[in-house]
Amino acid sequence: MKTFIRVVELWVPDRTRTRLEFGGSLCSAEFEEFRAVSENALFAYDEGLPGKAWASGHPVILTKFANSYFKRTDEAVEAGLTCGVALPVFAGEFLMAVMVLFCGDDAKHVGAIELWHNDPDKSHEMGLVDGYYGTADMFEFNSRHTKFPRGFGLPGRTWKAGMPLIIKDLHNAKGFLRWEDASEIGINCGVGIPYTTGDETWVMTFLSAQATPIARRFEIWVPDASRSALTFHSGDCSKQADLAALYDGKTIRRGEGSIGGAWATGMPALNEHLKQDETISAASARAAGMNQIVVLPVIEHAALKAVLAWYL
Known part of the structure; x- marks a missing residue:
């Protein structure tokens, strides 16, 4: 069974706390070469995917590595990695670490990782910043055209709770507004993680399918x-x-x-x-x-x- 997330990395401040260094990873043997490249990498503030999450203060998602600020594009493409998500962990305003998740790409790759955002000066709803959906094209289309008020759907409920949230059996979950689309492609579990920066709220969602679970x-x-x-x-x-x-x-x-x-x-x-x-x-x-x-x-x-x- 293949999981939707193929590589998990930790990036931690070095002794000077001015750069991020490799702090370990979980991956199968097929990603050893990519891991070897990562082990020797360093990222300054606002540099590469880990540095970008540090500077922005909230999660960031990259669904295309080419022509972006991503630093290990050739190695990632060679390893079959297609999407990266960086989750920073702060204690107050000080960065503790950045967790980076990479997804792969194949014909049976179903599931989703999404980043949602609300800026109260612009809207009372939460809209999609970007997401990675594997082969779930219709679900992706509908998600990109959906907005969630506070308290509705997985993003809105996570926003209201201010807590990580797990919704299981999505095909039976009235609180999951996209349940019909999700059940058609086998997505059965959703997890939301909230981030607050000032007045703005960000929610990271993981939607897990039985065939390629998160x-x-x-x-x-x-x-x-x-x-x-x-x-x-x-x-x-x-x-x-x-x-x-x-x-x-x-x-x-x-x-x-x-x-x-x-x-x-x-x-x-x-x-x-x-x-x-x-x-x-x-x-x-x-x-x-x-x-x-x-x-x-x-x-x-x-x-x-x-x-x-x-x-x-």
Whole structure:
């Protein structure tokens, strides 16, 4: 089974905090040459895809590398990578890291990664900045001509919640306004991540299909009332596991495993070997045959709001 996202990279400030250096990646062996190029790369503020996300203060998406500010075009094209998304993680105004996701391109590539934006001075709705849809042409056309008020659809609901959001069983989800288009092409799960810069709001959405899923499992963990541990908030698993029942009464301590570590450090995390993670979530994922995790902390006003994790 191929996942929709082919390569995940972390870019972290170097010792001088003036440039971004390679902080690790998750990818299969076919992308080793691309990884080798990335390992030696450095990006200044506003340079390349990671530097652009740093400078803009919100996610950026590039659906075409040619004739753009992207720096590794030849290597990416050779590796079959066609789209890049950069997600910056800030604590207040200070950059912690940038996570970059790359998608591939083949005939069975179904799903979507979208960036939505609202500027309240211009509109009370959220419109599409850009998106990558694989082979889902009709879904792409309709998405580019759709706007969402606050509280409606996945982008609008994520905007209103101010929290990462998971909508599963999209064909039955009244809150997902494009469900008919989505069900026709097999998209069955949606994840939204909000970003606020000043008065403007950005929402990154991942739409996952059964044939080429974004991930095999998504989980959102949030601090408890005392902010001493993380509790399970919501999730979706391709194996149909009842995650709420599985994690009922269970917590992850600050600093514990990849998920608790993201809270302790404010840094995203990539873990290729879940057997090195002792948490309840890692044990459950391993039991379901999952070996890798991507962890993204969602920080607001320099405090952790939630942790979004996905398993490969």
